[in-house]
Amino acid sequence: MTENEEVKHIVREKDDHVVYIGPKPFMNYVTGVVMQFTTQGAKEVNIKARGKFITRAVDVAEVAAKRFLEGQIKVKDIKIDSEGFKNKEGRDVRVSTIDISLVKA
């Protein structure tokens, strides 16, 4: 994949305005968020993450809002939640989630 294709891939096809945070290079996610606002005309972008990627979601939101689109976007709302499920060993585990909503300022 080219870098552009990779960024498109991070912003899932079905919901153009959600960026899911994972283990790819940090700037891919920042670019994903910024592009949604600048070239895709999004009025609102949701940054979502689970477990250890939650810190990264906050970093992506902060870098997008304070460095790349300073004064142009702001945090509208932040939701946290948790999901319970059984892991491979059959134990009940819980993972936290975050959903950061950014909007045009």
Add this chain to the structure above:
Amino acid sequence: MTENEEVKHIVREKDDHVVYIGPKPFMNYVTGVVMQFTTQGAKEVNIKARGKFITRAVDVAEVAAKRFLEGQIKVKDIKIDSEGFKNKEGRDVRVSTIDISLVKA
């Protein structure tokens, strides 16, 4: 320090209703939050963290609200921010912060 003293230490003296998340055992922080509501009569508790401890702050809030004090407390507000400073090598770095406000339901 006894475990109780350690929990008290985590909830800083100056502001009784703030729990700062760090590298101590996870349950210390959960206990710190729960005790504020149950034995210290707090109406609101703020969970604060920086950098890599942000994920942990969300975990502490979720475990306190969904397991220990289910139906008794809820998330009122979540703020994210970032602070810039110079590191030991003189480079400008930025660290994200989170402040989760829990209140009696």
